[in-house]
Amino acid sequence: MTAHYQHLLSPLTVGSTTLPHRVIMGSMHTGLEEKEGGEHELAAFYVERVRGGAGLIVTGGVSPNAEGATRKNGAHLSSEDQLPRHRVVTDAVHDAGGFIALQLMHSGRYGMHEHAVAPSPIRAPINKVTPRELSDSDVERTIEDFAHAAQLAQRAGYDGAEIMGSEGYLINEFLVEHTNQRTDRWGGSPQARRRFATEIVRRVRERTGPDFLVMYRLSALDLVPDAQEFEDVLALGREVEEAGASIINTGIGWHEARIPTIATSVPGAGFTWVSRALRENLSIPISTVNRINTPELAEEVLARGDADLVCMARPFLADAAFVAKAREAQPDRINTCIACNQACLDHTFTGQRMSCLVNPQAMRETDLILGPTRTAEQIAVVGAGPAGLAFAEAAAERGHRVTLFEEQPELGGQFQLARRIPGKEDYAHTIRYFSTRLKELGVTVRTGHRAAQEDLAFADRVVIAAGVDPRQPGIPGDTGPTVLGYKEVLEGAPVGQRVAVIGAGGIGYDVAHFLTHNPSADFYAEWGIDRSLEARGGLLAPAPEPPSRQVTVLQRSTTKPGSRLGPTTGWIHRLELRMANVVFITGVEYQEITDRGVRISVAAPGPAGGVIEEGGGVALENPRTETLVEVDTVVLCAGQESRNELARELAGDSRPVHVIGGADVAAELDAKRAIKQAVELAAALP
Template identity: 50%
Template sequence: METPDKILTPLAIGNHVIPNRMVMGAMHTRLETLDRPHERLAAFYAARARGEIGLILSGGFSPNPEGVMEAGGPLFNSADQLDEHRAVTSAVHKAGGKIVLQILHAGRYAKVPECVAPSPGKARINTFPPHALTTDEVWKTIADFAHTAALAVEAGYDGVEIMGSEGYLINEFTAAPTNRRDDAFGGSFAARIRFPLEVVRAVRERIGREPMLVYRISAIDLVEGGMTGEEVAEFAQQVEAAGADLINTGVGWHESAVPTIAATVPRAAWSEAVRNVKQAVSIPVMASNRINAPDAAEQVIAAGIADLVSMARPLLADPDFARKARLGLTDEINTCIACNQACLDRIFTERTATCLVNPRAGREIEFPIGVVSAPKRIAVVGGGPAGMAFAINATERGHSVTLFEADARLGGQLNLAKMVPGKAEFHEMLRYFRVRLDKLKVTLRLGEAATPEALATGGFDEIVLATGVSPRVPDFAGVDHPKAVSYLDVLSGKVTPGQRVAIIGAGGIGFDVAEFLLGDAEESLDPQAFFRAWGVDPKSVTPGGLIAAADPEAPRRSVFMFQRKDEPLGRRLGKSTGWILKAKLRKANVAMTAGATYDAIDDEGLHYTVQGKLHVLAVDHVVLCAGQNSNRTLYDQLVARGLKPRLIGGADVASELDALRAIDQATRLAVAL
């Protein structure tokens, strides 16, 4: 696309001017739990500042112990912590950026026994019931916000963001179902919004006019009894009057039954909710959620929906996002594919965040930079994610790389993944790899199967095998019957299954095949289809912006899923996305059977046993998704010649087409050679 101009325009926020309209949104990383945490955080944020992002919003820090996300979570309430934060702010400022500290009180989402809330009532996503704050404790909490804000300014932050969205403490005050108080902070709408307004006023009074004061408002709650759009607009006006310089928009609560940032959500889907805020106030407003490309950001600004765009995970994927946008190098942006595998799924399972497409994210100090002193000639075999990632990173280090791929096109099984509804962003991943390989002038030998002879006599210093996987064929009668087909043949279009289909294997591939077979409308590309399917009123006329979901269209096929394990199907899917896929399959009446033993496939269909009882399911096809085996024939041939090839990706470990592990492993090997 052409170089965007709206998102490159400077903007005044209070007494500060930022160079462009692109902001790194706040996100949890859990980097503080690793070794050398402050060095890691400084390197992490400084890399984004060097990448020319207009403003950085830090991860959330609680103003008091009861508000932390989890035991040992980020807390900033003591002058003893100033030097730790100065390490971060000085690194960002040295790199030419600006950074704001987010103050986040988790409320009843805090995974600590001391968690608090406006009223009694345990959150569905927490095991700890909260203590209901007394009126005196509410005022003490307001003072705690102001105290942390003052510390942030003293530590060198350019301002603070007050987190009032996503179902955390402040949001719990504004929603009637979680605020059943009978004091001055509950009851009427005016009373329910008093707490956040008092926080804004206290913070502004404490830090003065110079630092930025950002407020993150819930533009649409997506929970029963949440605010209406009219209430959000009125609230935004009062936030401005209380002293905010900028309003950032959040979407949904963490316990909402509507996806908000997964790949199934269309880009910039929440624009109407953001526009509602923008039209209500005179200070700048920031859009967020599923804005992952310069053209999407440009459209939001050009349409007057918002003044800035907040991009959190896209800055994990590519710290140079803003610089590339300025230089017109948009094809070279490593796009966030909203898979959530390495970021949200890790955070929700108490691990540290990184990025599937960029393993350096949050690990900057672990990766050497610059070129090697003694470059090598390296052959890499396999043009899937592992092979391409290795070739790119090794070439960037100064090595001469030749990539062999037996197919006429790059991508490997990414070419199958992109065919699944909701995974259209995989096209962007492939685009980035192809553009980068071309830019680096990596020697590509497409349509050429690497032979042991060619590798052994090619003068290569290193041979890296990313030869991938092949489907595992289960061992029972009839797997060679015409009704039995591989997931490869189905997703590639080689085989078109009939109207009744059984799927053997309920891992990630099995679920992807099920969604592919159902032929669902591509909700991720059509906002209106998405809103209808999930029961969303984007204008929030109703409380929380929820309406009755439309009845799903009749599925294209009848699908039956089976697995050997005697546990709920989909139990091992991604923490933040698996529930979405399972909900869609339930709506399509997909039958799911656990604890199955497969007996045979024949003209009658699939014969199987559950709890000792034999069954026969009449189907047109049985799709085999029973795992994979590593392709190591070439490896064995090279070892037999006395060579020492290196294995990466599926060729090393054949597990569920794990692109996250494959790309990380390939990147680390490339920089280590």
């Protein structure tokens, strides 16, 4: 065991099970749980993580009955005939030397189907379905279904079960007054509302015996109105412990909470103070979660006594060998999760297979394989943004001899800009990872050099990954002295106090946040999170710092600003700008940019356009057909153009020439597509 992570890598005995270290691979619904034959791919995914050092793995959520599934025909475990496909997974994990627990998760009012049920018939704000209220006999049947499913899981070879009691799913709904308005024995008081959870744990333990791991995922901080007092959370923890739980795994926030809990804007290990409060009052091991993505951070959390275990999910998507690399004291080799959500949670909540932006091989262990090449080639790669870096690494891993050209002095491309956005600092980890890997693989890197055709004469194959240039929108005056491009702004160019941002895509949002962010802002005060644990549900009134600038975002389209942002993070970006009093004007036609600002015309207000939308309480009054948005600085975020001129020069070349990433498609910056395209190309080479 390395002294670097002596707490993280120390074993822990829970009941009759000795875990090899303090890392739990947390639950992730992969999309394979419902796929016919998906158990073989799921087994390959888990086995790759066990080989990389994972000890205890918790599966994606599986309901104890059909009505608790997240969607129609969703994953559930309720009968003997379902066991063989689970055996494929558990046998594979055990053969590889790991432990695995099945997460039992009843979705309650989050179920997106006509059979959804809940303690009370109250529709969730993130669902269109109004659930049916469970009768007393239904509640009893559901408890029995949990116990039966746990018993089936044990027979299927699982080492334990995690009972999902947080994030706003059914058990959590029973605990909170807003969603449980019952007056029978299952509601009406905190004690009665806890009965459903504790009875499930008690019966699961009775059915599975003393050696089965029973984990309970406890909502330590609901972050929704009319939620639990923390004293009730502690009371539940004590009752769950007494009922037979082996480990309590903390959960933070409901899915409908309007506070970020796992996105990149959340501080590292930002909620472990909550698990510490539990640990100080309970006896069984406590696991902590949320935004722990490096072994250094995990070690720090454990060393200061915030928890007994750390539960990480997405870090195992980004790097299957997270634990092995920590054990080898090689953290720079870890492909770190950047909490972007783009290929994991965004996929899950839109019914797609989960993957990872920085590691597209995640969940494709059986078909996206970087095996040894049959013929080693000399390959020239032009551009060291995400696409170029990912291709260079993957091709070199296969055994090709790669030379990488980058005209800037540093690697990273658009990630060098992204890491400057407040809350996206972790993007620097990706640059660090690729830099480390390219050295390890012997890739020749030539920075500060713009590759010309003659530089590529040595290569058997050329890959153009030169990225994008910001698009000039063609507005009269757009090259004037008050106008800056987004790249210049993010690199530190002076900007005035009143700013107009032209373009409301992802870059426009990032730039507006960059310009308005107050460095003195406190994440918890800004979002209204009570660190004293005295407020009900952990909620206080948000108290954001005044924005550092007055920003107006202009958009040609009449669609709602931010409608194309990611489904699990877009609401965060919209709220950030609302708190910063950013003004949005949609349906804009640009007349000209002058030294006084931007002259625009706006269609008459109405459904067809001309909408002036408030970002946070500031709006233009009585909009006319034409108006001048008076500002000191104008920032252009009006799209990008592919940099593929070198590819055109090589069009008649006899060698294979490939164009990837932004150089291929620049409609919207998309690192997920760029990295995936790069790795797929490398895998397809001879």
